[in-house]
Amino acid sequence: MWKDILVSAGLPYLTFLYLTSQGVPTVTALAVGAIFPIGSIVIAFVRSRRIQAIGILTLSATLASLIASLYFNSAYLALAKGSLITGCIGLVFGLSLFAKRPLIFYLESSYAEGRARAETLWQTTPQFRKAMRMITAVWCIGLMSEAIARLVLIPLMPVDVFLPVSEVMWIACFGLLMVWSYRYGRSKMAKAT
Numbered sequence: 001m002w003k004d005i006l007v008s009a010g011l012p013y014l015t016f017l018y019l020t021s022q023g024v025p026t027v028t029a030l031a032v033g034a035i036f037p038i039g040s041i042v043i044a045f046v047r048s049r050r051i052q053a054i055g056i057l058t059l060s061a062t063l064a065s066l067i068a069s070l071y072f073n074s075a076y077l078a079l080a081k082g083s084l085i086t087g088c089i090g091l092v093f094g095l096s097l098f099a100k101r102p103l104i105f106y107l108e109s110s111y112a113e114g115r116a117r118a119e120t121l122w123q124t125t126p127q128f129r130k131a132m133r134m135i136t137a138v139w140c141i142g143l144m145s146e147a148i149a150r151l152v153l154i155p156l157m158p159v160d161v162f163l164p165v166s167e168v169m170w171i172a173c174f175g176l177l178m179v180w181s182y183r184y185g186r187s188k189m190a191k192a193t
Contacts, residue, residue: 004040009167011036017160026159027069030078034066054089061085079154082166083147086173090143093136102136104181131188135181146173 012033019029041059045051061084069078096103101122108118121128150166157165 005167005171007040008037009163013163013167016163020160026075027073027078030075030159031066031070034062034078034081038062057088058085061088075159076154079159079162079166080151082170083150086143086150086170087147090140090147093143094140097133097136097140102133104136104139105132108132108185127188127191131185134188135184138180138184139177142173142177146170 012030015033015036016026016029019032020026024032038059041055041062044055061081065077065079065081065084069075093103105118105122108114118128122132146169150169153165154162
């Protein structure tokens with residue numbers, strides 16, 4: 001996890017600071033810094049030979065914001081990448097509420113031993129189904145709110161301040177959502193049994 005944060009946030013930030021101190025324009029410095037997360041995703045794919053949904057989403061958002069920011073010469077579009085990623089993930093959570101089972105169910109039961117247990121609970125325990133839907137809805141709202149908050153902050157902060165604040169925001173958002181989900185899920189299941 002720390003390695004991912006270093007590659008996806010630390011190295012782009014240090015690159016931005018160095019390049020802008022050398023007189024490189026903001027958009028160009030942000031674009032050069034994007035090489036690190038792009039390279040990390042490509043290397044992970046080459047090593048594992050598996051396509052991961054979050055990697056594809058991150059790569060797509062990074063490339064889209066990179067192309068748009070360079071084309072329009074807009075630092076805002078380069079900085080909006082994080083919000084695009086978080087917002088898309090939140091949207092997927094929200095849309096999964098209309099599916100047979102919400103996304104959290106599949107994340108909860110991603111391991112073989114957990115899959116059979118989760119399926120049994122889904123079939124037999126209404127509180128489990130309700131908890132899975134509630135957790136999914138909270139993730140949708142939380143991620144979408146975080147994405148909107150970052151978009152609002154972009155024009156209000158200098159780029160060198162926004163970059164670390166943005167990273168702290170998404171880490172805090174995911175951390176809080178994970179802790180809340182764990183505690184809420186345990187609480188609901190304790191009442192169900």
